[in-house]
Amino acid sequence: MSQDIPVTGYAILGLLTFGDELTGYEIKQRADITLRFYWVAPAMSQVYTELRRLTEHGLVRADARAEGGREVTSYAITGAGQAALRDWMEGTPAGFPVLKHTVLLRLLIGHATEPGTTRRMLDDYLDELDRARADLAAVREALRGADRPGEPFRFPSMVADWGLDYFAAETRHARRALASLDETGPRDDDAAD
Amino acid sequence: MSQDIPVTGYAILGLLTFGDELTGYEIKQRADITLRFYWVAPAMSQVYTELRRLTEHGLVRADARAEGGREVTSYAITGAGQAALRDWMEGTPAGFPVLKHTVLLRLLIGHATEPGTTRRMLDDYLDELDRARADLAAVREALRGADRPGEPFRFPSMVADWGLDYFAAETRHARRALASLDETGPRDDDAAD
């Protein structure tokens, strides 16, 4: 049933389960505000590639219409698509999240550079975290009113709350790391060792 | 100075800053217990590919010797390698972590499957989290005694503590999501909507 579709394909399929018919362009936009936090923000070209594959497998239906002078194609999930998605969700082992955390990677080898570099990196990270937090918080707010059990945005809301807590935790960790860096003293030439 | 080296290359370079000369095989092992949590556990073949590239760029020195009947090659970071690593750490913008979180992705579209599937997934995730936590805790313990400011494992310890807190937070989030799923009632056929 569900063969040869990469996870991003299922992610796109998932975006199409919220009711609307979407163009590739719109899927990219939705991905940028949702998937981006937990999976990836796929490139436009990747979205189109994936949509073609899904169409070939019969998991989505392409609905091409002429809108003014240009061809616009919307995509809707098919019955087979919903079945494939369900199969995937039931039949795939949880799989541990993969974290590509450049900040932690660079903190790990912090001894290979000056403390100031590491501090600057952590400060930058705090800024970016705050931006991400604000973006996600806006998304979360937009879901209010339809986030109770049985309502359409229940699961997206749960995920958004999870993500907001995650960002909050990351902020705490980065602050703690900064504080720990200061333990040596702002200029680290006396108390070391 | 630092051109054309993928992040995993710098990660390997970083592993070589802790003093030892390592074989490709040993690097893979170290990566599996450290990098795996914050970056990736590269495939063996990838480790060798990267080592060849680093050698070509003069960032590591390959030290081949005959050990019994077989050729064993150890790698050590060079001065140029340390400079390249420092350049990379100073000159690269922080870059937001990329999270490929299949569990969150599937929770996001939880409405597309039965509640039991989602519960099972979260239960599995809790198990895996506990295993990962135990693995990382063991690593953390091994660093004790050399984790103060100025000591060699200060930064690895900071990162391990960060990671342990992260796993703890994930555990809380998964439990909260499970609790929230139960809000509808263990069998969800009455109070929904």
Next chain:
DNA sequence: ACAGCCATGTAACTCGTTACATGATTAC
């Protein structure tokens, strides 16, 4: 004797990216 670990690599392949290309519609 045989399994499991140590050690090194090649080949084929896939996901996903960046760069490039095109053109229509909308907002200022």
Next chain:
DNA sequence: GTAATCATGTAACGAGTTACATGGCTGT
């Protein structure tokens, strides 16, 4: 009129994976 946004693709490429291949050394 012109910039931004909507919309769709192709081509080249790179990082990283799995599968395959080889062989010595070590413990039981």
